[in-house]
Amino acid sequence: MTITRVLSFRMLSVGLVLAALTTVSEAGKPTIPAQKAVESLPVVPLFEMIEAKQVDVKLVQKDEAVGNLLVENKSGKTINLQMPEAFVGVHVLNQGLFDNFDNQSNQGQGSGQSQGGQTTGGGASSSGQSGGPVFSVPPGKIVRIPVKTVCLEHGRPTPASRMEYRVFPIERFSKDPALFELLAKMASGKTPQKVAQAAAWHLASGKSWKQLAAMKFRRLGGQPDIPEFTQNQLASARKLAEKSQMLAERKSKSKDSSTVAETVVARREVSAR
Numbered sequence: 001m002t003i004t005r006v007l008s009f010r011m012l013s014v015g016l017v018l019a020a021l022t023t024v025s026e027a028g029k030p031t032i033p034a035q036k037a038v039e040s041l042p043v044v045p046l047f048e049m050i051e052a053k054q055v056d057v058k059l060v061q062k063d064e065a066v067g068n069l070l071v072e073n074k075s076g077k078t079i080n081l082q083m084p085e086a087f088v089g090v091h092v093l094n095q096g097l098f099d100n101f102d103n104q105s106n107q108g109q110g111s112g113q114s115q116g117g118q119t120t121g122g123g124a125s126s127s128g129q130s131g132g133p134v135f136s137v138p139p140g141k142i143v144r145i146p147v148k149t150v151c152l153e154h155g156r157p158t159p160a161s162r163m164e165y166r167v168f169p170i171e172r173f174s175k176d177p178a179l180f181e182l183l184a185k186m187a188s189g190k191t192p193q194k195v196a197q198a199a200a201w202h203l204a205s206g207k208s209w210k211q212l213a214a215m216k217f218r219r220l221g222g223q224p225d226i227p228e229f230t231q232n233q234l235a236s237a238r239k240l241a242e243k244s245q246m247l248a249e250r251k252s253k254s255k256d257s258s259t260v261a262e263t264v265v266a267r268r269e270v271s272a273r
Contacts, residue, residue, distance in 0.1 A: 005183040031070060031144040033136040043080045043134050046071075047169055054079065055137065059089040059165035061120060061149065064158050065193045069124070071147040071168065073137040082134030086123040086183035088173045091116035117163045118156040119173060121200060122149030123187025148187055150197045152179075152204040174179065177248035179203045182240060191240060198229050198237035199244070209238060 010013045037043065043158045054075040061067040067089070073079060093116030124133050124147050137143045151159065152173070159165070186196040201207045215228035229237070257258060 003121075014065055020155055024111075026126050029072075031142045034137065034143055034145050036136065037080045037134045038078060038136045039196040040082045041078065041136070043082050043204075046083055046132075049079065049081060054080070054193045055081070055115065057167055059167050060121075060161055061089065061117075061159035061165055062161055064120065064151045064197070065149060066120075067120075067147050067159075067165075068145055070142050071137055071145060072142045073139050074211045076139050078136055078138050080134055080136050083135045083145070084169065085132045086121065086170055086180055087167045087188055088152065088170050088200075089120040089122070089159075089167050090173075091119070091159070092164045092166060093117075116156065117159045117165075118151040118160055120145050120149040120165070121152050121170065121173075121179070121183045121204070122134040123183060124148075124188045126185060130161050148189070148193065150183070150186065150193065150200040151251050152200055154207060174204060176203060177252065178241070180231070181244040181251075183225065185240070185244065190234070192236070194229060194233050195236045195240060200232055201243040202237065202241050203244070207236060212237075 017250075047058070048053070051056055054073070056074060058070045059067055060070060061081075068094065071081065124145050135143065135145070174208040179200070180194065182199055185191055186193070198212050201212060202209065211233075212229055213227070213234055215223035217228060218225055
């Protein structure tokens with residue numbers, strides 16, 4: 001093989017590697033994988049930067065189980081972003097209805113009032129670190145963050161890549177802290193998606209364990225239907241839902257205790273003056 005051919009082959013190999021690392025967003029712009037955080041820069045929560053219109057974020061669901069967050073930096077400088085431990089993804093056709101959830105005390109209110117896809121819930125793997133993962137986004141670039149998700153509104157259409165989704169804090173959808181704990185645990189990668197899905201429909205859509213056990217996949221050609229969930233998956237989902245509720249209650253009690261302690265200290269300081 002001549003030197004020219006060797007060089008051409010190596011350049012082609014490099015090009016293929018770069019092409020594999022770079023994809024194209026829904027808007028036609030190239031995307032890059034998540035970038036390592038820059039130590040010299042402060043870390044800012046994702047939703048804070050969305051609110052300030054410094055970043056634009058879209059959720060592209062491949063299906064109900066996985067998707068990518070496309071985070072575009074519009075600030076003109078490199079920024080360190082911290083992902084939330086969990087979030088909800090809302091189909092744009094449902095956003096007007098979703099805004100009404102702010103004043104509701106329960107989840108899933110209004111399901112079926114529009115033709116949009118199911119609201120999803122999930123997060124990005126934190127690799128064992130406290131809180132959500134931290135990554136940097138160079139100015140003008142779009143970073144691609146893989147996420148794991150489950151559906152939260154049984155009965156609506158299944159999410160698909162053709163649907164446009166936006167992300168919001170979980171509190172905008174549900175006041176149940178157990179749902180947050182469930183989604184955060186799933187995002188950590190320690191919970192099978194089918195187990196998390198059954199538990200999520202139980203907490204977010206109010207499906208009983210009996211109803212979940214009765215769900216079937218409809219098969220064509222006269223073949224018998226098959227269960228949506230196995231008995232083992234439902235047993236694990238039930239334990240997951242119970243653990244999520246217990247953890248939420250424990251955190252609530254701990255928070256209340258801290259508030260009482262702070263109040264007592266404040267009163268003592270006032271009395272000492």
